[in-house]
Amino acid sequence: MIPLACHEFDGSHRGLRHTLGEMTTVCGKCGALHFLEERAASSSCANPQFTLCYAQGKVTLPPLAPPPEPFRRLLTGKETNAKDFRQHIRSYNSALAFTSVGANLDTSVAQPSNYTYRLCNELYHRMGSLLPQPGKARKFAQLYIGDPHAKLDGRMGNFGGLNRDTMQSLQTMLHACNPYAIIYQTATERLQGGVIELSLRLVNDRRTNLQCYNAPIVDEVGALMVGGDVDEVDARNIVVRSTNGYFQRISPLHSAYTPLHYVLLFPDGRNKWHDSIPLNGFQWDGSMFIQDDENTIGGKRGSARVTMLQFYAYMLQHRVNQEWILRAGRLLQQFIVDAYACTEQNHLKFIHENQRQLHCDLYNGLQDALNAGDILGNDVGQKMILPSSFQGGERAMGQLY
Numbered sequence: 001m002i003p004l005a006c007h008e009f010d011g012s013h014r015g016l017r018h019t020l021g022e023m024t025t026v027c028g029k030c031g032a033l034h035f036l037e038e039r040a041a042s043s044s045c046a047n048p049q050f051t052l053c054y055a056q057g058k059v060t061l062p063p064l065a066p067p068p069e070p071f072r073r074l075l076t077g078k079e080t081n082a083k084d085f086r087q088h089i090r091s092y093n094s095a096l097a098f099t100s101v102g103a104n105l106d107t108s109v110a111q112p113s114n115y116t117y118r119l120c121n122e123l124y125h126r127m128g129s130l131l132p133q134p135g136k137a138r139k140f141a142q143l144y145i146g147d148p149h150a151k152l153d154g155r156m157g158n159f160g161g162l163n164r165d166t167m168q169s170l171q172t173m174l175h176a177c178n179p180y181a182i183i184y185q186t187a188t189e190r191l192q193g194g195v196i197e198l199s200l201r202l203v204n205d206r207r208t209n210l211q212c213y214n215a216p217i218v219d220e221v222g223a224l225m226v227g228g229d230v231d232e233v234d235a236r237n238i239v240v241r242s243t244n245g246y247f248q249r250i251s252p253l254h255s256a257y258t259p260l261h262y263v264l265l266f267p268d269g270r271n272k273w274h275d276s277i278p279l280n281g282f283q284w285d286g287s288m289f290i291q292d293d294e295n296t297i298g299g300k301r302g303s304a305r306v307t308m309l310q311f312y313a314y315m316l317q318h319r320v321n322q323e324w325i326l327r328a329g330r331l332l333q334q335f336i337v338d339a340y341a342c343t344e345q346n347h348l349k350f351i352h353e354n355q356r357q358l359h360c361d362l363y364n365g366l367q368d369a370l371n372a373g374d375i376l377g378n379d380v381g382q383k384m385i386l387p388s389s390f391q392g393g394e395r396a397m398g399q400l401y
């Protein structure tokens, strides 16, 4: 029988309520809550199986650690300041973030009544030097340098309408638990001690054991060096200098990409994606993946690593006692858009770098004949072939309909 929701609307169903029931069915593998109707088609109501939440058994991540105080209380409290915090949670996060978000927005579709966010090109995160240019106000990471009052004044000055006490308590919380804030505090002490030129290197922290519940220690995420010249700069690391006046883009593949901006969602630097999280049945020994046994399933094209998509699909499930991240309201919405854009950009980058293989597979189908640009060759710019596995692309749509 065709589900009610798939019928064409003709008015005769008016008054009939379509419901999926309650989201109370627990995935036996990862603990995520689901609607029963979300189960895999091959499984029964008595023994429902789910696939998306843990990538068909390939992914297991450690539980989300509870958020530190006072952030937990602000997320859940009924007091006026907690409600006000949740209303302005994106502004609080931006005031405390190390990086800024940049994007080319297409505003042609966004209307006051239509909450559409359309990006052109890429969404990116940028980070400035340790100190601002002479005469310029401190922003983002630069607000982690200096004495606590100056930092607070700077944050309150950059973002109007926020509660000073709330901001102060969050600032104190991050200085106690956030490894990047602690490094910046050390930089403050060095600069006050007379050092003029400092360099900060944020390493791509790829923990060998993600099941480890301890937050990363400062040495694992970065190091300060006296002097402006950093030898043997690894392109995979982020290097910040005292004053060079320009903003650098942070690679979405760097493990610090999300915690440097979403400081409230990743207050202690744990639970972030990096490119060496092994799928079930694999281990990462610090330089390569090792297969536990020959029956291990693995991912696409023999991959042993958890992809960004698998990571966020697992992380953003509703699990009992770990649902605090889902309470982050508008900040969560922003994070999901960012995670989606990152995943998509990463996927497109892979396609772009593997055009040679894709060309062989794709220039022989009927669907390609439908692509007028291919036949007439009148496209401007460099053509990129999107395979049918790219959701939303012409070939994927052609296959579906």
Ligand SMILES: [Zn+2]
Binding pocket: 027, 028, 029, 030, 031, 032, 050, 053, 054
């Ligand atoms: Zn699951």
